[in-house]
Amino acid sequence: MGDWRQLLIPDTPLWEIALRGSVVYLTIFVLLRVLLKRESGSTGVTDLLVIVLIADAAQNAMADDYRSITDGMLLVAVIIGWAYLLDALSYRWPAVARLVNPGPLLLVRDGRILHRNMRRELITEDELFSQLRQHGVERLDQVKEVRMESQGQFSVITRSKAPRTGR
Incomplete structure (x- = not known):
């Protein structure tokens, strides 16, 4: 002891x-x-x-x-x-x-990659597209915006499909 x-x-x-x-x-x-x-x-x-x-x-x-x-x-x-x-x-x-807890960083706006913000966080296009696939997005033109949240996750907002008019 x-x-x-x-x-x-x-x-x-x-x-x-x-x-x-x-x-x-x-x-x-x-x-x-x-x-x-x-x-x-x-x-x-x-x-x-x-x-x-x-x-x-x-x-x-x-x-x-x-x-x-x-x-x-x-x-x-x-x-x-x-x-x-x-x-x-x-x-x-x-x-x-x-x-x-810094705010979210916009990475994609209206289907266009914001390369400056991607460089800021050292995110490659491969990593971005991997995140898009994980969110069920096949093409960049489907994306309204992608943000990297303060804790490191990616939020993906897709363009809403316009309601059909007529019958």
Whole structure:
């Protein structure tokens, strides 16, 4: 059985743990938001980030990379705190919401590919056509618009078929 004091008394200053957790969280958040928007899939970037960092922080606490459980649990609390704070600020202020969850990006308008926006997110035409096929669209001229949503999914809106007149 280990020494209880070593297990429960932090050996790293609490402010350092909070600072390290904050810097790592915010850096990874910015990198994921800027560079990997389309790779995040249906799980939100903040959700994915929280899961990965909590797993690592908890693993460090359990594997004795930290000498006390308190070190690891404080880091977990800092990570959860940042996730909650960003969600709360996004809810309260639209400017923060746009930063945390940017709006959808238009990729196709009226059957025409917007190459500039495709380049911005590094989406190839093959990837676009793959998404169209997954949405049951065979030809580009069937598309009114395609948008890449803030979480990385593609929304496809097809042109409505004009109602037939006459009998």
